[in-house]
Amino acid sequence: MIHARSDRSSIEELLEADGTHVHLSVPSLIKKVIERQEGTLTDTGAVQAETGAYTGRSPNDKFIVKDDETFERVDWGKVNQPMTEDTFLHLYHKVIDYLKQTNERFVFKGFAGADEDYRLPIQVITEYAWHNMFARQMFIRPNKEEETHHEAAFTVLSAPGLKADPETDGTNSEVFVTVSFKHRIVLIGGTQYAGEIKKSIFSVMNYLLPKEGVLPMHCSANVNENGETALFFGLSGTGKTTLSADPKRFLIGDDEHGWSDKGVFNMEGGCYAKTKDLSEESEPDIYRAVRFGAVLENVILDARTGRPDYADTSLTENTRVAYPLDHIDNALKDSKAGHPETIIFLTADATGVLPPISKLTKAQAMYHFLSGYTSKLAGTERGVTSPQATFSSCFGAPFLPLPPSVYAKMLGQKIDENETEVFLVNTGWSGGAYGTGKRMKLSYTRRMVEAALNGEFTETETYQDPVFGLNIPTSCQGVPEDVLVPRNAWEDKDAYDKQAKELADQFHENFKKFTYADETIAKAGPIKH
Structure with missing residues (x-):
């Protein structure tokens, strides 16, 4: 298991602040999604949400902090753009302050990696309930004992409503997806696209696992x-x-x-599957996985029946659904x-x-x-x-x-x-x-x-x-x-x-x-x- 390091007292203060919900169940998160008008329910009980202007990843807005930890290891260039530690810390405190000012925030604690020898304990703190539900379904959920003793080795802070100012924040646009391997923190702002949460941790694992021979x-x-x-x-x-x-x-x-x-x-x-033209005939397992607990992104619903129209890609070609592995009948436990x-x-x-x-x-x-x-x-x-x-x-x-x-x-x-x-x-x-x-x-x-x-x-x-x-x-x-x-x-x-x-x-x-x-x-x- 990969262990935590570095002082993150500001995160602890955020976790203890009023309005922070830790590890809500799926029904509780769905209730929050509806109450907060973040999304709606489909005819099968899945949550549907829209991501606004950004319906895919923003690769030009992704950064890695260049410091003693990463200087010689990272393949710097167009994909891995460098950010100074000072710029990162400026954004970090800006995100923390922003999330503290929101009425509510949501926390998921779990793991990346099914093999206990190599798994990464993570926590995902989100502005939106549906983003936390997404994280809950995409990452590995702890059992009760693991939840009690969970110590995050990496934290994702997601603040879609916080838009960066490139002139003062050192970003390329209003969007930023930044990882610090020294501080073990990912910052996401300016975009509601949930895939950034998933892929940021994948990038982290791509950095950490080769050190373990994986x-x-x-x-x-x-x-x-x-x-x-x-x-x-x-x-x-x-x-x-x-x-x-x-x-x-x-x-x-x-x-x-x-x-x-x-x-x-x-x-x-x-799983995080594309849903364009999804049908029970062509992809029965994925089609049947879109039920209570699943999260649909940018899929148009029939206003009367709540039924998804997978052929309607008026919002984006990149319509998606996130669902837990156990929604697939033959998934390996x-x-x-x-x-x-x-x-x-x-x-x-x-x-x-x-x-x-x-x-x-x-x-x-x-x-x-x-x-x-x-x-x-x-x-x-x-x-x-x-x-x-x-x-x-x-x-x-x-x-x-x-x-x-x-x-x-x-x-x-x-x-x-x-x-x-x-x-x-x-x-x-x-x-x-x-x-x-x-x-x-x-x-x-x-x-x-x-x-x-x-x-x-x-x-x-x-x-x-x-x-x-x-x-x-x-x-x-x-x-x-x-x-x-x-x-x-x-x-x-x-x-x-x-x-x-x-x-x-x-x-x-x-x-x-x-x-x-x-x-x-x-x-x-x-x-x-």
Whole structure:
């Protein structure tokens, strides 16, 4: 367990102030949400709330305090922007004073990390009741004994109503998401988007766990009845939550995991799923999870019936639901399993040229892990309104305080030690780029993933893509053969060739920054012509 440090007397004063509610039950929090007019109830008893102007993360407003603790360890740059300790302390006292002046504030005490050897005791202090309910469902809830002896090693202070002044507060906008590893505090202000709470702690775990010899991963995970574990890496919108919620397998978690010498463990106690076009037919487990205790973000309700309209994305494409793991019938109770037999890298390729599934060599796995290619989908970040090609190292660059090489080296070692197979799966477009082609059918993707996990491709003939060098299975029961080889799915072959070359060039250009990658890995990307 990771223990607390540093004097945080101002936080203790806040906890003891009148109007502070510690560890309210779900029914009590829902009552507060309704009383305070923060949200409403759906026809199934879930809470619905709206996040105002900010319906996704604000990556340009994220900072890490640069001090003796972080100076040499953090990978400083556009993702990990530095903030001075003086600026942080100024914001910290401003947040404390603001929260003291609110009539009420809400506190959740729990954990990040299902493995007791590596878990982080946290407390989340929020201005809004629905944000605290979100934290309660997303993180690991303590039992009564753990609650009595809980000592937070990290505190999140969430004050959405407090807007920063860039000129006087040292921020880039009215929004700020700032972490101090010295003081063990996260400050969030100016945004009501609840995902900032979840992802800030994930970033913290990505900093702390490698010190313990544990690989933190932006992935979902499940396991079958024989104990065979699978990991699904991918950025938001690539299908991590959807594909890991498999009724034939037990869910470990949908987004954040650690891989220790003992195996895999979930960092969270809940799931945070996209709800755009959600239906009982396509995603029955997630659909049925939207019930009492769940929290819907920016989902439009029928004013008369209270029924969610998942097709209505008038507020944002990034509509979401947060729910505890036990809302999924086949969720693994202890959220821990053995070493993975299979890893799936998920990409939503909006160019439509990557194959729907391909088996990777060890060198290719390392190349694509470092590259982390996908198309950033609408709504997941402020200002993104249509798919944009992006390279996000380790399929999670926005949440990685350390250099990508740290995580890549750990993954490579674990793949070697456990003889783990790796596949690249494209859940994006087929038959053409975005606007011309069509999104890959979920039923096809499910069938291909199932085949990979069951070992069906072991004896299947493969075709090596002449541009990307990927080994593509030429057949998969239940999937049309012309879908498997992407060029065959395009009517205009010349347009495919041009698009494929353009994407290959983007891969090459992006990989230039990984000067430390050995020659075998560097040559495992698209073939240069």
